[in-house]
Amino acid sequence: MANFEIPVSTYMSTPIVAIRSKDSLTAARRSLADHDVSALPVVDEKDRVVGVISRTDLLRVGRRDAGSRQGSPLLTLPDRKVADDMTQNVAVVPSHTSLAETAKKMVQERIHRVVVTEGDVPVGVLSTLDLMRVIRDKRVNYPISDIMSSPLFTVRASEPLSLATDRLAKARVTGLVVVDEDWPVGVFTQEEALDAGSLPRDTPVEEAMSPAILILDARTPVHRAAAQAGALHARRVIVSKDGEPVGIVSGLDFASLVS
Numbered sequence: 001m002a003n004f005e006i007p008v009s010t011y012m013s014t015p016i017v018a019i020r021s022k023d024s025l026t027a028a029r030r031s032l033a034d035h036d037v038s039a040l041p042v043v044d045e046k047d048r049v050v051g052v053i054s055r056t057d058l059l060r061v062g063r064r065d066a067g068s069r070q071g072s073p074l075l076t077l078p079d080r081k082v083a084d085d086m087t088q089n090v091a092v093v094p095s096h097t098s099l100a101e102t103a104k105k106m107v108q109e110r111i112h113r114v115v116v117t118e119g120d121v122p123v124g125v126l127s128t129l130d131l132m133r134v135i136r137d138k139r140v141n142y143p144i145s146d147i148m149s150s151p152l153f154t155v156r157a158s159e160p161l162s163l164a165t166d167r168l169a170k171a172r173v174t175g176l177v178v179v180d181e182d183w184p185v186g187v188f189t190q191e192e193a194l195d196a197g198s199l200p201r202d203t204p205v206e207e208a209m210s211p212a213i214l215i216l217d218a219r220t221p222v223h224r225a226a227a228q229a230g231a232l233h234a235r236r237v238i239v240s241k242d243g244e245p246v247g248i249v250s251g252l253d254f255a256s257l258v259s
Helices: 025-035 055-066 099-109 128-138 161-171 190-195 222-232 251-258
Strands: 039-043 049-054 092-094 113-118 121-127 154-156 175-180 183-189 215-217 236-241 244-250
Touching (some): 025 039, 039 121, 049 055, 128 251, 175 244
Parallel strands (some): 092 113
């Protein structure tokens, strides 16, 4: 069994990327895309962490303001400050907290990153991508089938963006596997949903999905899966057995292993 009792400071990402509470939701969307992260700590004028703004928050607000009329845009971000729509309960851990304890917190709260602090000062962020590096370095040798989630949450390539975005929210997942004749051909994540915000709601998912997917055999060791996912900056791995997709390993599945 690998030792995951080392402090989060060993693997946290620095410097911390944050956004001001007075900045706009549009600025938050731009910063999330520029830094390729799913959430940003929100700081006040004294650099104290007062909340977090995530892709989930932006999708919730954007879907609500866009309405449901056929042909209307998928998402509409209102002209409001980050402070108006951020989540105020921030997941924070001191820098000496162990990776195992932090990963457990992430799994329990179903979050993909925590802010790491020294005293009251934020000094870094630990994400599920960082936990993949841990698993890679510790060379955890279980087959990925041992930690995968099943069944897959899917959407057909021909189905509309509105349905896919609704499914993301209702299933409380950050990504869907796009299938054509039951075989994975891409992914539709919160990132693709935000990128497609100006498209009509009835646009086929295939026109907005990402074709970059990682499909590995069920026998693949976890450390190899983590290494490949990390190198590709992929947050999920599709698991195949006998030529059929049978499950998925998400960032939270990797976190569950560390916990």
